[in-house]
Amino acid sequence: MKKRSIFLLITFIFTVIIVSFISFKEEKEKTNVVVVVKELNSQYFQIIKAGAEKGFQDLGLGGIVIAPIDGTVEEQVEMLENVLKEKPDILIVSPISPDPIIPILDRFADQNIPVLLLDTDDPWENKTAYIGTDNYDLGRKAGMLLASELQPGDKVAMIGGDNPVISGRRMNGAKISLEAVGIHIASEKTSISELSNDPIQIKETIEEILQNHPDLAGVIAVNDIIAIHVLETLKANGLNIPVIGADGIVDMLELIEKGTLQGTVVQNPYDMGYLSVLTALKVTNGDMIEMHVDSGVDLIVKENARRRIDFLKKLL
Structure with missing residues (x-):
């Protein structure tokens, strides 16, 4: 009995080590996605953040949503420069003002980091796709x-x-x-x-x-x-x-x-955030994607307002 107990203990320890190694390996292999939005002080971008985070959870991607504290172009440029140093697998960005942001995005493209534009489109030739409203x-x-x-x-x-x-x-x-x-x-x-x-x-x-x-x-x-x-x-x-x-x-x-x-x-800012992460997964898998992933437009009237309000309040 004593030998059997020792055998079972050793087997348990090895099982824990193997499972931990596999989990660690899977965690390391998760696609690293960074989402940089314009700011997080408004309901609109908080809802986008909630959609993106649900996408990370559902699709098994590693990711984070960040934003400049004061919502200035200068802050966003500095934030993107810091993100570039970390070399993420994919960047999703909502540029505050495309003109001053595009030069730093060119540097991501130069390092073969796919860039998805979120919420705000631009005719930038190196974008992988735009996810947002028409x-x-x-x-x-x-x-x-x-x-x-x-x-x-x-x-x-x-x-x-x-x-x-x-x-x-x-x-x-x-x-x-x-x-x-x-x-x-x-x-x-x-x-x-x-x-x-x-x-x-x-x-x-x-x-x-x-x-x-x-x-x-x-x-x-x-x-x-x-x-x-x-x-x-x-x-x-x-x-x-x-x-x-x-x-x-x-x-x-x-x-x-x-x-x-x-x-x-x-x-549909929630869908916008979620679809951006789904598109990032497709890019990682080498799947074909649309250049414009349309998140749609809804009509809200008195009859359906409460349902949308309840949904958004849960997110916020």
Whole structure:
């Protein structure tokens, strides 16, 4: 019995060592993915982070999601330089501003590190793929939704930033839909900083528009934060007109559930994060991938707002 016990103990110890070695080897062999987003102070990017982390968990990839603390281009460049030193297997990045970020991304490409663009696209020739919204399609659907609440000849304003990839495409898409049904674009403002979404600047912008166009009938904003500040300013001026945003953050959805707004078009940031990790896995496996992995656009109205709110609150 004593010899048998010793044999069983030795067998157990060897089994533990072998299992530990295999687990360690598998952990070392996991694809190392680094996701660098613009910032993590907003609901939007927190939801992207949740999607990416669920992807790591489900797909068995090793990865991390990081962001500049203050959300500046300079911080993101420095962060990417530090990431490059670690030589990840794949980089997923949402560039704050593509022009100053592309040179550092070229260095990843030079070292044969695949780069996936997330949320913000750019015609950079070395990207492996873009995962995110078709912003022209989002704008087109936003314009259709706003038009459904107005009459031909009504005046609307469009408010966004100077980013041609995001704001520009959304505003162009919305313009096509609105003008097609006889809605007049009374004002287009592209001066809002999409990095800060400064409430004072937004308030001053919409008040200037109202001074020039007191008969304004609706507003399209390129993101939900701008849309909410616009709505607050309109309310302070005694106006109750439709405002359409984009991102689908909880604050905006709650306004729809309350009936303050009729509806909005939203991106799918959770899917965006998850799909970026799934695409990274496909790249690792040598599978064919699309150059644009579309994360889709949803219409949210009072009837489906609560379901989306509950889902997002669990993530946040």
